[in-house]
Amino acid sequence: MPPVPSAWADRWLAWRNRLVASPRFQRWAAGFPLTRGIARRNTRALFDLCAGFVYAQVLAACIRLDLFAILAEGPATVAALARRLELPPENARRLLRAAESLGLLRGLSGDRFGLADLGAALVGNPGIAAMVEHHALLYADLADPVSLLRGNVQPTRLSTYWPYAAGQTGDAQSVAPYGGLMGASQALIAEDVLDVCDLARVRHLMDVGGGEGAFLEAVARRHAGPRLTLFDLPPVAERAADRLARVGLEGRISCRGGDFHNGLPTGADAISLVRIVHDHDDGPALAMLKAAHAALPPGGLLLLAEPMAGTPGAAPVGDAYFGFYLLAMGSGRPRRAEELHAMLRAAGFASSRELPTRRPLLTRVIRAKKQAP
Ligand SMILES: C[S@@+](CC[C@H](N)C(=O)[O-])C[C@H]1O[C@@H](n2cnc3c(N)ncnc32)[C@H](O)[C@@H]1O
Numbered sequence: 001m002p003p004v005p006s007a008w009a010d011r012w013l014a015w016r017n018r019l020v021a022s023p024r025f026q027r028w029a030a031g032f033p034l035t036r037g038i039a040r041r042n043t044r045a046l047f048d049l050c051a052g053f054v055y056a057q058v059l060a061a062c063i064r065l066d067l068f069a070i071l072a073e074g075p076a077t078v079a080a081l082a083r084r085l086e087l088p089p090e091n092a093r094r095l096l097r098a099a100e101s102l103g104l105l106r107g108l109s110g111d112r113f114g115l116a117d118l119g120a121a122l123v124g125n126p127g128i129a130a131m132v133e134h135h136a137l138l139y140a141d142l143a144d145p146v147s148l149l150r151g152n153v154q155p156t157r158l159s160t161y162w163p164y165a166a167g168q169t170g171d172a173q174s175v176a177p178y179g180g181l182m183g184a185s186q187a188l189i190a191e192d193v194l195d196v197c198d199l200a201r202v203r204h205l206m207d208v209g210g211g212e213g214a215f216l217e218a219v220a221r222r223h224a225g226p227r228l229t230l231f232d233l234p235p236v237a238e239r240a241a242d243r244l245a246r247v248g249l250e251g252r253i254s255c256r257g258g259d260f261h262n263g264l265p266t267g268a269d270a271i272s273l274v275r276i277v278h279d280h281d282d283g284p285a286l287a288m289l290k291a292a293h294a295a296l297p298p299g300g301l302l303l304l305a306e307p308m309a310g311t312p313g314a315a316p317v318g319d320a321y322f323g324f325y326l327l328a329m330g331s332g333r334p335r336r337a338e339e340l341h342a343m344l345r346a347a348g349f350a351s352s353r354e355l356p357t358r359r360p361l362l363t364r365v366i367r368a369k370k371q372a373p
Helices: 007-021 023-031 033-064 067-072 078-085 089-101 117-123 126-141 145-149 157-161 172-196 214-222 234-246 282-295 315-329 337-346
Strands: 105-108 112-115 204-208 227-232 253-257 270-274 301-306 351-355 364-369
Touching: 007 023, 023 033, 033 067, 033 089, 033 126, 067 078, 067 112, 067 117, 078 089, 078 112, 089 105, 089 112, 112 117, 126 157, 126 172, 126 315, 145 315, 157 315, 172 214, 172 234, 172 270, 172 301, 204 214, 204 282, 214 227, 214 253, 227 234, 234 253, 270 282, 282 301, 282 337, 301 337, 337 351, 337 364
Parallel strands: 204 227, 204 270, 227 253, 270 301
Antiparallel strands: 105 112, 301 364, 351 364
């Protein structure tokens, strides 16, 4: 039951907000020893909110210039980096210092720079670079966020990047960019998902909306047992089959083209939906869960993995980032775990529970079961 609004609580909040809004109070709080720490943290948090786009573009510049790969070879002087990046030395230094301030690089003796923790982490995750590159489309759609919220940005750039969001199947050419992006970023999450999913008793797993097969490839490398089927839109399933053949898995994973809005093939005793449900509005998402329920045998298993709204410690990832990303894409919304449990029950699943993952910010996992016979 939602909490009952209390007049006292509302009045207290209004008083507190008037106080915090007052420039005199802000000045006092920034100097008073007991409130100084809080005031500085809030000032910084507010500044970070204002400056987020600039920070993101510093990162984009580093990625476009291949700076992290260059420094993965070892630290380099500002002069050498300026030559290699083809930047005027003063601007190379400006970029390097900006990246240092953001925890990406580390300034070293002898006017050199090397990787700091965040820069080093980026070298091992090419998916992040791909994500940052395609953000140019998202930022163009967000240039006037109020127009976007009012539905006046049509068509959005992201809706052409993700043709299925506008109900289109796409062709080999139009699905290639998102297929590549999903494949590159899947490495970040497949292992976290598989760490918590017990597939020991699964005979046949079908990954619905499986993209170019990166998730099933990770399953195949871990589990020799289950038969594996990828289901995605026909042009995506074709690309998946080609890619999986190139990595020697054509005999292990079969690829089926189709549209899950028209139902799902039967035969699998487990279905995975990795980063799928959040892409769809409530009606189609519930229909898809019902289709998964209908396709499973009694006792069958559904694994739903995606970033969720309201994740403790990562609320802006779901509610702000994915909330606005999916708005620009034109379909779907981030959902709270409780909402997904309710949808799974409405789709007919007898039980569902969350399996705690290592990095819930990237993905959380819900395991649901169809009533056993
Ligand atoms: C966000 S991507 C996720 C891909 C993959 N599961 C992953 O996590 O990397 C969504 C996938 O759902 C597929 N898809 C979207 N609509 C579909 C539909 N109606 N039928 C089948 N697949 C669909 C897309 O082609 C895409 O591969």
